[in-house]
Amino acid sequence: MEKNDTIFAPITLVGNSAITVVRISGLETFETLKKITSIKKVEHQKVYVEYIKYKGKVYDHSVITTFLSPNSYTGEDMAEISLHGGYAVLETFLKLLKSLNLREAERGEFTRRAFLNGKIDLIQAESILQIINSKTEKSLFLSVKNEMGEFSKRIKKIRDDFLSLKSYVQSSIDFPDDVEWSFDRFKKDFEKIKMELDSFKSSISSGRIMDRGIKVVIVGRSNTGKSTLFNRMLKEERAIVSEYEGTTRDFISEWIDINGIPVNLTDGCGIRDTKDPIEKKGIELVLQKVESSDIVIFVFDLSKGMVEEDKKILKMIENKNPIIVGNKSDISDDKNFEGIKISALTGENLNLLNEEIFKRINFSEETIIVSAHQYNVVEKMFDQMKKIENLNSEKEPEIIDYHLKNIIDGFDMLLGKITEENILNEIFSNFCIGK
Numbered sequence: 001m002e003k004n005d006t007i008f009a010p011i012t013l014v015g016n017s018a019i020t021v022v023r024i025s026g027l028e029t030f031e032t033l034k035k036i037t038s039i040k041k042v043e044h045q046k047v048y049v050e051y052i053k054y055k056g057k058v059y060d061h062s063v064i065t066t067f068l069s070p071n072s073y074t075g076e077d078m079a080e081i082s083l084h085g086g087y088a089v090l091e092t093f094l095k096l097l098k099s100l101n102l103r104e105a106e107r108g109e110f111t112r113r114a115f116l117n118g119k120i121d122l123i124q125a126e127s128i129l130q131i132i133n134s135k136t137e138k139s140l141f142l143s144v145k146n147e148m149g150e151f152s153k154r155i156k157k158i159r160d161d162f163l164s165l166k167s168y169v170q171s172s173i174d175f176p177d178d179v180e181w182s183f184d185r186f187k188k189d190f191e192k193i194k195m196e197l198d199s200f201k202s203s204i205s206s207g208r209i210m211d212r213g214i215k216v217v218i219v220g221r222s223n224t225g226k227s228t229l230f231n232r233m234l235k236e237e238r239a240i241v242s243e244y245e246g247t248t249r250d251f252i253s254e255w256i257d258i259n260g261i262p263v264n265l266t267d268g269c270g271i272r273d274t275k276d277p278i279e280k281k282g283i284e285l286v287l288q289k290v291e292s293s294d295i296v297i298f299v300f301d302l303s304k305g306m307v308e309e310d311k312k313i314l315k316m317i318e319n320k321n322p323i324i325v326g327n328k329s330d331i332s333d334d335k336n337f338e339g340i341k342i343s344a345l346t347g348e349n350l351n352l353l354n355e356e357i358f359k360r361i362n363f364s365e366e367t368i369i370v371s372a373h374q375y376n377v378v379e380k381m382f383d384q385m386k387k388i389e390n391l392n393s394e395k396e397p398e399i400i401d402y403h404l405k406n407i408i409d410g411f412d413m414l415l416g417k418i419t420e421e422n423i424l425n426e427i428f429s430n431f432c433i434g435k
């Protein structure tokens, strides 16, 4: 990947549509436009309606928007060319750009340039990906907040507080005659910042949930109504339901929205003693899914009561502390069972189940959406915090200074002030082409 060449990529979905937009960014952008249109002088934020012409061939009728460096998304000279939708138009145009020595952009390269050119910090760059990947309205709004810089602002404030604490520690090392080292004084300031960081941590734990969603699996004996419940929660007839045991073989997963939280719901085959090898495999898969899930819903049939086989399954999954749900409340009641009783068929009491799921998600309303990379950095910062906390008062300021430096480095990594090529590659490779 070179820094200074001129790159291009379609920024809309490729296929039959009204328009396809191709973005060009870099030093040669406007020279290229001049070669393929009748544009003579390029102005900032101007719209041109132009035929694309090159060497006697007319390629398409287009609408071109231009942005002058540094006031563009990437910070470079940039143009967005709206062509008619469709494969042929796009293919031919991209081939033309290539023949003019422009390079196809890699995943996330436009946003990477925006970051490298100081248009956005790394948190904002990552939030752009979060906006694109948002699965619910709530996660979208929170991601937009990040993109607007709210997360960055909060991070910068805590970073500055750490910085002034570090400067006290450092002065007491460098100028011991002028600045007297007091562990108590240090500890008092440290505790204050720690409180801020703790509340930040609970916000990002919820943010992690928003970013990756919560995995919920429905398990139980055959024929207890798991697929009926799955469809009901999905509000769609997605899984096949029948009166026969062993209806579901493979598992199905779909995204649903519970109070704005993206939940990946999985329905699998019923667990029972079976000789059928396909069903056996299915049961194995369900148990694997249970292991990797965040929340398990165990369904039994109220009309049959909790039978031995139910208890056996419950034993198998007890480490997951499942939500136990009695189903088919419309046709019977089990007075001995005091848990959640629902009817997947009529939808009765489904809200109770949703509430229980939401309760278990442990979601804080003060949410900050974070990516896996950001979460890892914050975890490391907390390790350093713990190391400082575990120090006793005899400890030398040098050790504290060292840990504080690591914490501040963590903040700088989040903001992208310290960057490592491989981390940048990882972040931007999650973007799509054209972003």
Ligand SMILES: Nc1nc2c(ncn2[C@@H]2O[C@H](COP(=O)(O)OP(=O)(O)OP(=O)(O)O)[C@@H](O)[C@H]2O)c(=O)[nH]1
Residues within 6 Å of the ligand: 221, 222, 223, 224, 225, 226, 227, 228, 229, 240, 241, 242, 243, 244, 245, 246, 247, 248, 249, 268, 269, 270, 271, 327, 328, 329, 330, 331, 342, 343, 344, 345, 346
């Ligand atoms: N009355 C009543 N019947 C239900 C309810 N939920 C499911 N059923 C019926 O129970 C039968 C089995 O439902 P499924 O949803 O296929 O059960 P399952 O647990 O997915 O079964 P397997 O895929 O075989 O493990 C069907 O005939 C459903 O119509 C309910 O709440 N009330």
Ligand SMILES: [Mg+2]
Residues within 6 Å of the ligand: 226, 227, 228, 239, 240, 241, 247, 248, 268, 269, 270
């Ligand atoms: Mg089923």
